[in-house]
Amino acid sequence: MIVEPLSVFLSRAQMAVTLTMHIIWPSINIGLALFLCIMEALWLKTKNPLYLQICKFWMKIFALAFGMGVVSGVVMSYELGTNFGQFTLAIGQVLGVLFVYEVLTAFFVEAGFLGIMLFGWERVSPRMHFFATLMVMLGTFVSAFWIMSANSWMQAPTGAHLVNGQFVVDSWMGAIFNPTFLHRFTHMVLASYLTCTFFIAGISAWYLLKEKHMEVAKTCFSFALWAALLFTPIQFFVGDAVGLLVHQYQPLKTAAIEGVWDTQQGAPLVLFGIPSEKQEKNLFPIQIPYGASLLNTHQLKGTLIGLKTVSSEDRPVVLPTFFGFRLMVGIAVLFLAVGILGLWFRYKKTLYAHPWFLKACVLMTPFGIFATLAGWFTAESGRQPWVVYGFLRTSQGASPILAKQVGISITVFSAVYLLAMGFFLYYFSQVIKKGPPPLDSKDEKEPLVIGYMHGVGE
């Protein structure tokens, strides 16, 4: 079946838009759910209302982000079929099954307990409420498990073989626990933790600068900086391990990441440069000798395969792969610096006393999201031209739909998402401006009531 190239291109663009719009929210919420669990556990243990206040405040933001995540996620579950029917047909046995398990073990858990978590403060006991929060956290975590399994399978398909254009699974364990899965899953979960960490740090730093809600802000800021100090180094190790696996299973992706055009031993690390797909070389490179080989093979003279070993239609999309990777690592380096500085200031007992440091943290609020997106662009552009690596080309996976229609839908979705994003930012800033709900000790009931619905009755 021949599908118009323009239709394929638009379908891919639409998928990219949808995926980009979607992954923002889970990457905030996987971390935020864990944070809420910790804070609620602290509240149950210490009965200090400060922790309850923190819980309620961040739950508002969780709710906003969760709503965005649900609606963009529902779109994806159908868009795969509408725009990439051939792809979904070919890997139905693998992806379909993982997808069913994700819905059953994650989506319903999240959605079922979310209502209780957000609105149930007065209706269930504190323990039951904590259980609900815990289940929401588990739901987000398990969801990442299945999605990373499915995506990793597309990068390195194992445990299945092709029969008449369809993958038939030989071993479910082999398919689910495909070779790059556990590393990439850990990498993504840590990315979410870091995204959320800097999200919390940034917003708390803003309060500290404005000298508002100081108690809440200090607690959250301090917590976030501990988290940054803990998670960033781990992420470097995990990221390195993922890099080794990428080189093992997708050497051409590594070539695109490192800008290696000719196969070479001891390839240099290109710190900066502009890879030109036309001239098949890097323009204006700044290089560290042996760097790329050392990072990807852990040997100075390790061999890296060059992009030129295959014809141009078999190469990944180099630019987003190359720059996405640099952006991701660059941000990680910044995160590490913040973590270490935080520790130093803590030691000096001046953690909250450096306006420039706080301002830097405010500026970095969305950097975790940027890094996560950059990482995904690296992973997905680097997988091209394959949708199932080495087996099925993206162009063969597309549905036979008319470019005109995809044109309409991508316009509609882009407009809706832009609007949604704009308004999300607006309401998000309103929630931030309003700050944590006040705790009124006179009214016994008040602290138990979530401020999520403030504004409805006003």
Add this chain to the structure above:
Amino acid sequence: MEILVTFLLGAILSFAIFMYVLLDGFDLGIGILFPFIRNSLHRKTMIAAIAPVWDGNETWLVLGAATLYGGFPIAYSTILPTLYMPLIIMLAALVFRGISFEFMFNAQKTLKLWQFFFSLGSSVAAFCQGLALGTFVQGYSEKMLLISSGHYHWFTPFTITTGIAVMCGYALLGSTWMLKKTEDDLQNILYDKAKWALIFVVFFLVVVTLWTPQVDINIVTRWFSKPNFFILLPLPLLTVIAVAWLWRALSQKTEKLPFYLSMFIFLFSYVGFAMSVWPFIIPHIVTIWQAAAPLDAQLFILCGLLVLVPVLCFYTAYAYYVFRGKTSPGEEHY
């Protein structure tokens, strides 16, 4: 063995779709009713009543997609592209509706605007689901599957009628569900709206029933040949009884019964629909036996579904239990 597994998967798929229709049906219905509810306090009550459950309701739609995909990949990858425009518009509407819903809680000046979008999104989503249903009932030809999105087979007088029918049905579910959640003024208004919705539902049930044989002759032979006729006869009869009983319950202002009766009207229509298309999953072309995934994939999915669907039904029911009783506007935060 294989037949049993496929049948069970098909049954669970039908169950998931039906649950979606019922549950998201009533909360989409709330949005469809909005233009007829003017009082802003009333609107807030209605929103507050569905706030804790709408995420969960929408998840059934994803379960439907996932089960269709996992269990019947051929159907998923063929039907979805043929329904490209209605599905895409539905999704965009659901996105907009969901976002409006979240923003309503934070908006002050623009509250009216978000209520408008919430209502519009709900109505469009319901209408598109009706379009998809109508397209499905009309059936497919081989040619349409090839590059079917070029045709406007999803936008015909028949599908538009089913689109409006679904909107009315959801309005009925929404209004009868809200009866349990409200009292006094609003409840009285809703009794009235529910009656109107019922009148429209009956009208469209009759129209669609009479029209269906025109678009698909196979359905006539299915229903009017012996012994099918006598086996299937109870369905329309039960529907008539449910409708009459619902009318009486609404006139007598019974609180809980109307929603259950509306559910039954939906159930009977749904079973009737299933009887008409069985055993096809893509009408006239592919049966569920042909579309089914290989046996071990089906088994693997079925194990998960059989264990987990009851569990999720249980905690979904628990969530509904937690939020039982009357809702007052913005109750949750005072």
